[in-house]
Amino acid sequence: MSQQVQVQTQDQDMRARVEQVLETIRPYIQGDGGDLELVDIVAGIVQIRLAGACVGCMHSMMTLQAGVERMLKEAVPEIKGVEAMPF
Numbered sequence: 001m002s003q004q005v006q007v008q009t010q011d012q013d014m015r016a017r018v019e020q021v022l023e024t025i026r027p028y029i030q031g032d033g034g035d036l037e038l039v040d041i042v043a044g045i046v047q048i049r050l051a052g053a054c055v056g057c058m059h060s061m062m063t064l065q066a067g068v069e070r071m072l073k074e075a076v077p078e079i080k081g082v083e084a085m086p087f
Helices: 003-031 060-075
Strands: 034-042 045-052 081-084
Touching (some): 003 034, 003 045, 060 081
Antiparallel strands (some): 034 045
């Protein structure tokens, strides 16, 4: 297997694991009228777009840092952080 194919496979695996964690979090965020979307993963940083009630909510950054980031780092140790992406 070439190195490029191996890196792509690892990236796809990481993305799948991140998506799996987000799927477990999503119902709680949707319960408050919000939502989140995985935009990309760049150099171990998960880029997430918040939607619905999360947009403009003063607690959204706390939710990202204390909730989403913590859970992602536990499940996917390669993750270095989470950042919110604008629309």
